[in-house]
Amino acid sequence: MNVLFFHPANYLEIGIPQGIAILSAVLKEQGHRVGLFDTTFAKPKGYTAMQDAMMAGPAIYKKTEYTLEDLVSNDPNIDVVKKFQNTIDEFKPDLLAVSTMTTNYESAIDTLKKVDARCPVIIGGVHPTISPDEVIAESVIDMLCIGEGEEALAELCRAMEDGRDYTTIKNLWVKNNGTLYKNGVRPFVDLDALPCPDWSMFDARHLFRPFMGEIYTGGFYISSRGCPGACTYCVNLALRNTFKNCGRYFRYQKPDTTIAHLTELKQKYGATWFKFGDDTFLLQPLRNLQELAERMEPLNIRFGCSVRPDTVNEQKVKLVKKMGCVAMSIGIETGNEKIRRNVLNRQISNEQIERAFKIVNDHGIRISSFNLIGLPTETRENVFETIAFNQKLNVKSANVYILYPFPGTQINRENDIHYRGRDNRIIPMSKASVFNLSAMGIEEIEGLEKTFNLYLSLPKQLWPLVQLAEERTSRGDVIFNALNEYVSTIV
Ligand code: B12
Ligand code: SF4
Numbered sequence: 001m002n003v004l005f006f007h008p009a010n011y012l013e014i015g016i017p018q019g020i021a022i023l024s025a026v027l028k029e030q031g032h033r034v035g036l037f038d039t040t041f042a043k044p045k046g047y048t049a050m051q052d053a054m055m056a057g058p059a060i061y062k063k064t065e066y067t068l069e070d071l072v073s074n075d076p077n078i079d080v081v082k083k084f085q086n087t088i089d090e091f092k093p094d095l096l097a098v099s100t101m102t103t104n105y106e107s108a109i110d111t112l113k114k115v116d117a118r119c120p121v122i123i124g125g126v127h128p129t130i131s132p133d134e135v136i137a138e139s140v141i142d143m144l145c146i147g148e149g150e151e152a153l154a155e156l157c158r159a160m161e162d163g164r165d166y167t168t169i170k171n172l173w174v175k176n177n178g179t180l181y182k183n184g185v186r187p188f189v190d191l192d193a194l195p196c197p198d199w200s201m202f203d204a205r206h207l208f209r210p211f212m213g214e215i216y217t218g219g220f221y222i223s224s225r226g227c228p229g230a231c232t233y234c235v236n237l238a239l240r241n242t243f244k245n246c247g248r249y250f251r252y253q254k255p256d257t258t259i260a261h262l263t264e265l266k267q268k269y270g271a272t273w274f275k276f277g278d279d280t281f282l283l284q285p286l287r288n289l290q291e292l293a294e295r296m297e298p299l300n301i302r303f304g305c306s307v308r309p310d311t312v313n314e315q316k317v318k319l320v321k322k323m324g325c326v327a328m329s330i331g332i333e334t335g336n337e338k339i340r341r342n343v344l345n346r347q348i349s350n351e352q353i354e355r356a357f358k359i360v361n362d363h364g365i366r367i368s369s370f371n372l373i374g375l376p377t378e379t380r381e382n383v384f385e386t387i388a389f390n391q392k393l394n395v396k397s398a399n400v401y402i403l404y405p406f407p408g409t410q411i412n413r414e415n416d417i418h419y420r421g422r423d424n425r426i427i428p429m430s431k432a433s434v435f436n437l438s439a440m441g442i443e444e445i446e447g448l449e450k451t452f453n454l455y456l457s458l459p460k461q462l463w464p465l466v467q468l469a470e471e472r473t474s475r476g477d478v479i480f481n482a483l484n485e486y487v488s489t490i491v
Helices: 018-029 052-056 068-072 080-091 102-114 126-130 132-136 150-162 236-242 255-269 286-299 314-323 337-343 350-362 380-392 410-414 429-435 442-457 460-470 474-489
Strands: 002-007 033-038 095-099 121-124 143-145 172-176 179-182 208-211 214-221 273-276 302-307 325-333 366-373 398-402
Touching: 002 018, 002 080, 002 102, 018 033, 018 095, 018 150, 033 080, 068 208, 080 102, 095 150, 102 126, 121 126, 121 150, 126 132, 126 143, 126 236, 132 143, 132 172, 143 150, 208 273, 214 255, 255 286, 286 314, 314 325, 314 350, 325 350, 325 380, 350 366, 350 380, 366 380, 366 442, 380 442, 398 429, 398 442, 429 442, 442 460, 442 474, 460 474
Parallel strands: 002 033, 002 095, 095 121, 121 143, 214 273, 273 302, 302 325, 325 366, 366 398
Antiparallel strands: 143 172, 172 179, 208 214
């Protein structure tokens, strides 16, 4: 079978998607031919280079010898549809396999509608898993995968190759001769039975990893799946319900598997920097981390990971430091404990967060905090509580997002949110303020998102100026740019 994967990423949103990389490895093991159409480096017409700081993100930005923009500066502009059609015509897929989150789902569908796949199209990823009804209703989609695809896709390819019926495969919804077959879900895959992710078909520039002024080679790696949390803004709760009879929702690999894969990725691709995409890396039991610490140290890699503050303790942080951890993303979400507990259902106190930050800071691991604004009931004063809390924690770089009530989340359900606008298009992340869930106005939230890091970095005497920078006017922009320049070069 010829299987062509489609990764409909936004331009320069680098990072090899682990979903496609694992599925590709599984299919290759079974003797199938695999190809890829990836829009990450498809430079759109009229594209103008972004600031380097925007590209690398505030958490990791420090000037580097060269930037991602330098790496793509000589790339031609690409007509995505034409290039996709050429790839299809040359590769001649028997199956087109698309992977999407909510944020890139619609652009994937738009593109699919403009090409002739000349074969069945299957789609998977978090969005089809959470919103299968709307996805399967699309005329360009023939099948979708609910949840894990390793076994389902392999079974589908075998059946298609043998000319057998494939309408009853677990995890798949299949359209066939006017009938829709909605099959149930299967037990979770054994994470230790999966092959090493296949990075070979991806553009090597996906591996560009600037960190603290140095450039490394590396990418995402995920050693566990699931999270026992039930935060109201996260899809995990809905996923856990969908897969409640499939096995233990939070699962992790044996250290043997993690070590074997990291070694292979280092040997094959020169990867020395990894970002563990595990939902919360320190959830693994201590004995796992102990073994990983012993066996990862000689590998001499650096990595970053995301953790929940209530999983941080001295012993675990010592171990990850030994493994090579240099950066941690920790979710504060809001400085107001009541909102954190009652609105976000994160039962974590400010004190626990302070303790976690202290431990991580004491071990010299760089922290970037994650914050949400625009939360239900949130006022301007609450946002300033979040800024003050970041200051108290000595956060140097804060990531701040306006809450987007993704489908499947409790906030989405409780507020009866339609995430499509009047034009029936999915409201993009950049317009999350229009959901208007907080006690603030839309412009006020947008202004606070824009200036959050300025408030965080600048002394209170300059805050009246920062407030002017919140405005969406040319005066606001001029002041914002000047303050931003000042913060990134001097403060
Ligand atoms: C790594 C990651 C990223 C990376 C993505 C890089 C990359 N190219 O992979 C980056 C940092 C860019 C990113 C950004 C964002 N992310 Co993110 N991210 C993740 C994370 C941590 C891991 C994804 C992953 O690789 N999982 C492991 C693989 C194996 O699982 P998988 O992709 O789901 O694939 C499996 C199945 O879905 C299925 N499958 C997948 N594709 C296909 C295709 C076919 C044909 C088939 C049959 C099956 C199949 O089989 C796979 C193997 O079992 C997930 C959380 C998570 N643990 O999944 C969040 C997650 C996907 N992200 C999320 C969010 C919210 C975001 C952001 C919006 C955050 C923000 N505020 O900016 C942005 C959006 C970016 C954008 N503009 O689109 C949400 C998605 C919500 C949604 N409804 O889409 C998640 C689920 C986190 C969460 N718990 O809420 N993210
Ligand atoms: S801890 Fe993180 S991954 Fe787990 S449910 Fe909460 S937001 Fe989702």
